[in-house]
Amino acid sequence: MYRIGELAKQCEVKADTLRFYEKHGLLTPSSRSDSGYRLYNDNDVERLRFILRAKAVGFTLAEITELLSIELDKSNWACADVKGLVDSKLAYVNERITELNHFQVSLQRLSDACCGGPESAEHCSILEALESNTDNIKCENHAHDHDASEYTKNCQSKG
Incomplete structure (x- = not known):
């Protein structure tokens, strides 16, 4: 005991x-x-x-x-009953993975679109994207503390 x-x-x-x-x-x-x-x-x-x-x-x-x-x-139970529980859980996990992958892509787009600089958040692309009713995320115009050509290239690739 x-x-x-x-x-x-x-x-x-x-x-x-x-x-x-x-x-x-x-x-x-x-x-x-x-x-x-x-x-x-x-x-x-x-x-x-x-x-x-x-x-x-x-x-x-x-x-x-x-x-x-x-x-x-x-x-009093069949193996199929247990498998059904596992398969149901597996389907749920796969749905969650898909949802989390969507979150990851969306958050990465938001992060990539923002310069992350010390300026006021009045024109922050992340806040603007969350306030809008569109899926377009626009890059901020200021390229401080970044290589301007690299920053422009990143913004253009995001659409």
Whole structure:
């Protein structure tokens, strides 16, 4: 039997993490000592490791709860059910990657269009682009602290 600190140390997490998992119904101590300490057995260790591995690949607490319920009752579930959960999560991750790539390109355009100089932000291309209802990002005209020809070339390549 392991006390909460021992289990936390063995699995390289904080005791607060174990309490959090307990609060959300993912992990329950096998028993309590006479003095009220949480006590965990080897099955609890394996369950915690399952939770940590599922978390490490991106599953949410709700998804981990569902996976644990399948794990506890494997004979009444099909492999296709588990694959469906993974495929659904994979589709979500791919959507997020696409969205983040879009953010990256948009932010790079905003950054590239701005000189980043010490002038007033009254004519800042980033603020102007965010205020406008167009996708065009115009480069600022001042080329201070930059090689003017390189700056002009960068602006022209951005459209």
